[in-house]
Amino acid sequence: MxxxxxxxxxxxxxxxxxxxxxxxxxxxxxxxxxxxxxxxxxxxxxxxxxxxxxxxxxxxxxxxxxxxxxxxxxxxxxxxxxxxxxxxxxxxxxxxxxxxxxxxxxxxxxxxxxxxxxxxxxxxxxxxxxxxxxxxxxxxxxxxxxxxxxxxxxxxxxxxxxxxxxxxxxxxxxxxxxxxxxxxxxxxxxxxxxxxxxxxxxxxxxxxxxxxxxxxxxxxxxxxxxxxxxxxxxxxxxxxxxxxxxxxxxxxxxxxxxxxxxxxxxxxxxxAFRELCEGRIYLKKALLQISQFPEKTPLTIYVNPKELSKMAGQNRCNLNYLKQRNPIKIKPDDSLEAFCVRVELV
Structure with a gap:
């Protein structure tokens, strides 16, 4: 119990x-x-x-x-x-x-x-x-x-x-x-x-x-x-x-x-099975938006402050994967709800 x-x-x-x-x-x-x-x-x-x-x-x-x-x-x-x-x-x-x-x-x-x-x-x-x-x-x-x-x-x-x-x-x-x-x-x-x-x-x-x-x-x-x-x-x-x-x-x-x-x-x-799943959701959403920018273009990904670690992924696996295409930074935006991602030029 x-x-x-x-x-x-x-x-x-x-x-x-x-x-x-x-x-x-x-x-x-x-x-x-x-x-x-x-x-x-x-x-x-x-x-x-x-x-x-x-x-x-x-x-x-x-x-x-x-x-x-x-x-x-x-x-x-x-x-x-x-x-x-x-x-x-x-x-x-x-x-x-x-x-x-x-x-x-x-x-x-x-x-x-x-x-x-x-x-x-x-x-x-x-x-x-x-x-x-x-x-x-x-x-x-x-x-x-x-x-x-x-x-x-x-x-x-x-x-x-x-x-x-x-x-x-x-x-x-x-x-x-x-x-x-x-x-x-x-x-x-x-x-x-x-x-x-x-x-x-x-x-x-x-x-x-x-x-x-x-x-x-x-x-x-x-x-x-x-x-x-x-x-x-x-x-x-x-x-x-x-x-x-x-x-x-x-x-x-x-x-x-x-x-x-x-x-x-x-x-x-x-x-941490749920965290793996949530990290994959964030990666998919980020990739969808990042694909609209040229490779090597510096970008910033904004997510809810409580979701920063999920966007980065376990052991920063998401961030490392995304950096193979573009220089990436992840920043908080408390106006965003969970599972919402916004990608902008630096």
Whole structure:
């Protein structure tokens, strides 16, 4: 159990918020998906007790104080609404008194699309759950079946509509590079997700972890993980797409932690994966404008002050690449929004 900050895309009018996350590993999952080893992903070995939930809430209240009203308590890691009903209620009951005017802004949960119905939503609403994230992973039934998800794309559509009917914030999570999924399948999944109008999206490149069915497929030569380079290309395109749809991508890539790195076998894992994707977006935008100027012409690239490092790229790779064509300087301009680039003569 730990506190982690979820940072939406830095776009004008959007507010950053924090989650105090409590991980419930595997509890409630009716089957084992091909890629899943939640204990390696979350670092949590044991399911939390109600007392532990109270202790986490109390500690957060003491540390965050006035910031608590901008913070959600989040139950992540498993399929929260599929766990044993009494246990689920005990966790919600333990958190309930910490939510309200002087407490958490609400409760956020993650769950499966086929573990949502009107009865469950009524219960969640009573316990101040105001955001639900569905583990969609793919909107292709062939891919879902191959990865043993146990639900269909239509289950996602139905659950998403019910959540929105209850006026609960909808978040959708997708994965790229799944077993038997193609580049186009992933793009089509993003388009199908956007059509459901979620407020937030998480994009997770598929990582092959020890102790998973995917690991066995990989070791047998039946599954080839996407390369880091291709994954960055695809995910940066998806990030741009969701931005254009005004949908916040609140996570891109798995959270870097020791347990994940210890269980890693293969796949496009990088501790700063989002930064790689954002850097590629800036490079593309800069190249488009720089191509309009003659080679060797000194140029200045202007971006938002908070985006300078992304424009320069990791280890200044973008800047070094651009300097092969033109003498380049990068300068701040606070009138520019995120992902906006302006190139001018020096």
């Amino acid at each position: 730990s506190e982690s900050r979820t940072v939406p895309a830095e776009k004008k009018g959007r507010i950053k918020h924090a989650n105090v996350s409590i991980f419930v590993p595997h509890v409630g999952c009716p089957n084992q998906c091909s890629f899943c080893n939640q204990r390696k992903i979350s670092g949590a070995e044991q399911a939390p007790t109600p007392q532990q939930v109270r202790e986490v809430c109390q500690k957060a209240a003491e540390l965050r104080k006035e910031k608590l009203r901008d913070t959600q308590l989040a139950f992540f890691g498993g399929s929260f609404t599929a766990i044993e009903r009494g246990y689920m209620l005990s966790l919600l009951e333990a958190a309930k008194s910490f939510v309200g005017e002087d407490g958490f802004a609400g409760i956020r949960i993650s769950t499966r699309p086929d573990a949502i119905n009107e009865e469950i939503l009524t219960i969640l609403k009573e316990y101040h759950v105001n955001a639900i994230e569905l583990g969609v992973q793919s909107m292709n039934d062939r891919v879902l079946l191959a990865n043993k998800r146990g639900h269909t794309a239509q289950d996602v559509v139905k659950a998403a509509e019910m959540i929105q009917d209850f006026q609960i914030e909808l978040g959708l999570q997708m994965m790229t590079g799944l077993y038997q999924s193609t580049w186009q399948d992933d793009v089509d999944t993003a388009k199908a997700i956007a059509a459901l109008h979620p407020k937030t999206v998480r994009i997770y490149p598929t990582i092959t972890l020890e102790g998973t069915d995917l690991a066995a497929l990989y070791q047998q030569g039946l599954y080839q993980p996407m390369s880091l380079e291709d994954s960055v290309k695809l995910c940066s395109d998806l990030l741009e797409f969701f931005e254009e749809q005004n949908i916040q991508v609140i996570r891109l890539g798995l959270h870097a932690q020791e347990s994940l790195e210890q269980g890693y076998l293969a796949g496009p894992y990088h501790p």
